[in-house]
Amino acid sequence: MPPAVSFQHVSRHFGHVKAVDDVSLDIFEGEFFAMLGPSGSGKTTCLRLIAGFEQPTSGHIEIFGETAEGLPPYRRNVNTVFQDYALFPHMTVGENVAYGLMIKGVARAEREAKALETLAMVKLKGFDQRRPSQLSGGQRQRVALARALVNQPKVLLLDEPLGALDLKLREQMQEELKALQKELGITFVLVTHDQGEALSMANRVAIFNEGKIVQAGPPADVYEHPRSRFVADFVGSSNVLPPEFAAAHGGTHAWTSLRPEKVRLVRAGEALPAGQFGVSGRVASALYQGAITRIAVELNSTRIIAAIPTGMTTIQEGETVALAWDACNLVAMEAA
Amino acid sequence: MSGAIATNPRSRLSDFFYRHSGLLTFALLLPPLLWIGIVYLGSLFALLLQSFYSLDEFSGLIVHEFTLSTYEQLFTPTNLTIILRTAVMAAAVTLASAILAFPIAYYAARYARGGWKALFYLAVMMPLWSSYLVKVYAWKLILAKEGIVTWVAGKIHLGWLLDALLAMPVIGGSSLSFSYIGTFIVFVYIWLPYMILPTQAALERVPKNFIEASADLGASPRQTFRTVILPLAMPGVIAGSIFTFSLTLGDYIIPQIVGNSRPFIGTTVYALQGTAGDIPLAAAFTVVPVVIMGIYLMIARRMGAFDAL
Numbered sequence: 001m002p003p004a005v006s007f008q009h010v011s012r013h014f015g016h017v018k019a020v021d022d023v024s025l026d027i028f029e030g031e032f033f034a035m036l037g038p039s040g041s042g043k044t045t046c047l048r049l050i051a052g053f054e055q056p057t058s059g060h061i062e063i064f065g066e067t068a069e070g071l072p073p074y075r076r077n078v079n080t081v082f083q084d085y086a087l088f089p090h091m092t093v094g095e096n097v098a099y100g101l102m103i104k105g106v107a108r109a110e111r112e113a114k115a116l117e118t119l120a121m122v123k124l125k126g127f128d129q130r131r132p133s134q135l136s137g138g139q140r141q142r143v144a145l146a147r148a149l150v151n152q153p154k155v156l157l158l159d160e161p162l163g164a165l166d167l168k169l170r171e172q173m174q175e176e177l178k179a180l181q182k183e184l185g186i187t188f189v190l191v192t193h194d195q196g197e198a199l200s201m202a203n204r205v206a207i208f209n210e211g212k213i214v215q216a217g218p219p220a221d222v223y224e225h226p227r228s229r230f231v232a233d234f235v236g237s238s239n240v241l242p243p244e245f246a247a248a249h250g251g252t253h254a255w256t257s258l259r260p261e262k263v264r265l266v267r268a269g270e271a272l273p274a275g276q277f278g279v280s281g282r283v284a285s286a287l288y289q290g291a292i293t294r295i296a297v298e299l300n301s302t303r304i305i306a307a308i309p310t311g312m313t314t315i316q317e318g319e320t321v322a323l324a325w326d327a328c329n330l331v332a333m334e335a336a
Numbered sequence: 337m338s339g340a341i342a343t344n345p346r347s348r349l350s351d352f353f354y355r356h357s358g359l360l361t362f363a364l365l366l367p368p369l370l371w372i373g374i375v376y377l378g379s380l381f382a383l384l385l386q387s388f389y390s391l392d393e394f395s396g397l398i399v400h401e402f403t404l405s406t407y408e409q410l411f412t413p414t415n416l417t418i419i420l421r422t423a424v425m426a427a428a429v430t431l432a433s434a435i436l437a438f439p440i441a442y443y444a445a446r447y448a449r450g451g452w453k454a455l456f457y458l459a460v461m462m463p464l465w466s467s468y469l470v471k472v473y474a475w476k477l478i479l480a481k482e483g484i485v486t487w488v489a490g491k492i493h494l495g496w497l498l499d500a501l502l503a504m505p506v507i508g509g510s511s512l513s514f515s516y517i518g519t520f521i522v523f524v525y526i527w528l529p530y531m532i533l534p535t536q537a538a539l540e541r542v543p544k545n546f547i548e549a550s551a552d553l554g555a556s557p558r559q560t561f562r563t564v565i566l567p568l569a570m571p572g573v574i575a576g577s578i579f580t581f582s583l584t585l586g587d588y589i590i591p592q593i594v595g596n597s598r599p600f601i602g603t604t605v606y607a608l609q610g611t612a613g614d615i616p617l618a619a620a621f622t623v624v625p626v627v628i629m630g631i632y633l634m635i636a637r638r639m640g641a642f643d644a645l
Contacts, residue, residue, distance in 0.1 A: 053548050073551040086549035090567045090640075099563075100553035151553065 002065030004029045004155055004187040005050055010059030012045050019045040021211035027189060032181050034190045034198035037208030047157050047191045051080050064154060078155040079148035083163060085140045087132035093143050094128030100151040118150040138169045155187045162197060174201055195235045199223060207231050228334050232257035239304050250277035250327035262329040263306035266322035278324035286315050297323060387619035398615060406616040419624055422601040426584035429523040433580045434573055437531040445539035460529050472593050475522045479512035479594065509596050519595035523584050530579035538572020570641045581632065585625035601625060
């Protein structure tokens with residue numbers, strides 16, 4: 001069984017800019033795959049290479065075992081949900097959704113029925129006669145999704161699909177998208193710069209930086225074992241400890257990641273159990289964030305961020321606190 | 337100081353208008369509304385009124401009594417021919433302008449960048465900077481029997497083609513400058529910018545990702561053009577065609593200078609209000625383009641030309 005999408009040493013250069021630089025990757029059928037990275041990291045260009053809007057400068061792309069380079073978008077069995085939805089303003093919602101079927105020459109009655117069915121699937125029953133301009137952002141997003149899904153693509157590409165929605169709606173759509181992907185079994189490829197989105201929805205995540213994939217794997221794996229400072233910093237937030245500090249506090253002589261939520265507060269007079277290491281220092285800032293309070297503790301050589309569950313104690317800026325962590329939570333990384 | 341009530345009268349005026357933004361809108365709109373209401377609509381109304389009067393055939397004086405007899409005169413065979421001739425010419429000019437303008441506008445909107453775009457605007461606008469009359473007379477020379485077109489056609493051994501064209505019934509004539517073809521060419525030349533600019537503006541507003549979305553959904557470039565680009569450009573093309581169509585309907589100079597001197601609506605109005613002194617019939621003739629435009633826009637609307645607005 002060939003992978004749904006396969007990149008073999010793919011590069012896409014725009015003049016001197018290496019938007020995608022020697023990327024190899026396999027996305028398997030039925031997977032929910034996320035490409036995560038800051039803007040300009042090459043993730044969107046990768047998506048556009050799969051869709052066919054861009055052609056690789058070098059390398060080889062296969063979609064279900066078939067060579068994709070040279071194939072225009074309209075000859076590929078993949079569909080895209082665009083970042084700003086790109087709904088056609090001169091068509092009704094129903095016509096938008098039926099567009100792909102109309103192009104294929106499906107009879108009017110059949111494509112209208114299919115469009116209604118797909119609209120019902122994305123919970124937009126009864127919206128088919130409206131214009132896109134009469135819908136809210138969340139509703140447009142669903143129309144864009146229905147317009148892509150109605151064609152029963154083998155791969156669905158989602159380009160920052162939830163970027164324009166507010167937080168509550170975004171969380172709801174994350175759940176729905178994930179459920180939809182499970183139900184349909186279609187390969188989803190999601191491009192996002194929101195690490196929370198990637199972690200919560202995807203089966204597998206690829207982290208992009210400067211045109212390259214710096215780490216790929218299941219979300220928990222990437223989060224728990226960042227291989228580089230970039231990943232540690234970009235996926236969630238992390239304390240990146242210098243080698244000397246790490247070696248002296250339970251780790252090895254390497255750049256080391258320590259997640260803020262793995263740091264706990266030590267009570268006065270408490271003896272640290274075996275396998276735990278600690279420091280004490282002055283609280284430089286304390287940010288109340290509801291469920292947790294983030295405190296930054298200033299040490300001589302570095303600073304440690306700790307996420308402390310709120311309500312245990314009140315911490316004031318300027319006071320001195322003791323912090324501790326398990327040695328097993330220190331993750332050694334490659335330099336850089 | 338912040339929070340203080342302004343004492344300077346100009347600041348107080350600004351503050352007043354900021355609080356009463358409706359009043360500001362009213363103050364800004366009042367002069368143009370007066371202009372449109374009194375000068376523009378007023379004269380149009382006066383024109384309409386004139387067309388319901390009639391001319392006393394014996395005295396040559398205007399009878400200020402309501403009558404439809406002036407409109408009846410429009411339906412004599414001679415006058416109907418004039419109306420038909422003008423409408424056909426306007427339609428042909430509009431169609432040709434649209435066909436010529438679209439690729440230019442498309443290139444300018446989709447591909448031209450920086451210097452090329454500036455050059456495009458310059459090339460389209462520059463003819464508008466020079467006098468209309470100069471341009472028309474220049475064309476008369478270009479199209480004349482001794483002109484450059486005949487000369488070039490002869491040099492490249494295509495004189496026979498030009499002769500065949502001029503030998504065609506109705507549209508032909510003794511030379512290009514004495515035929516409907518000549519009138520048509522000059523009309524298209526003069527009004528083309530008015531078609532290019534709105535078409536380009538409409539195409540400019542079609543986002544690139546609409547084209548990508550269409551391709552993504554399986555449409556070939558030709559299908560994308562027909563189902564996405566053209567419908568979205570249509571309001572621009574219609575806006576342009578309103579210019580070319582109505583300007584051709586009303587023009588009275590070009591047919592006098594280039595062509596076979598057969599009357600158009602414009603030249604007829606010019607003659608009626610001048611030498612003939614038949615103001616009512618001239619007024620009735622001017623109502624014709626208004627009615628034609630109204631019908632045209634209604635059909636365009638029916639066909640969904642404004643759906644993308």
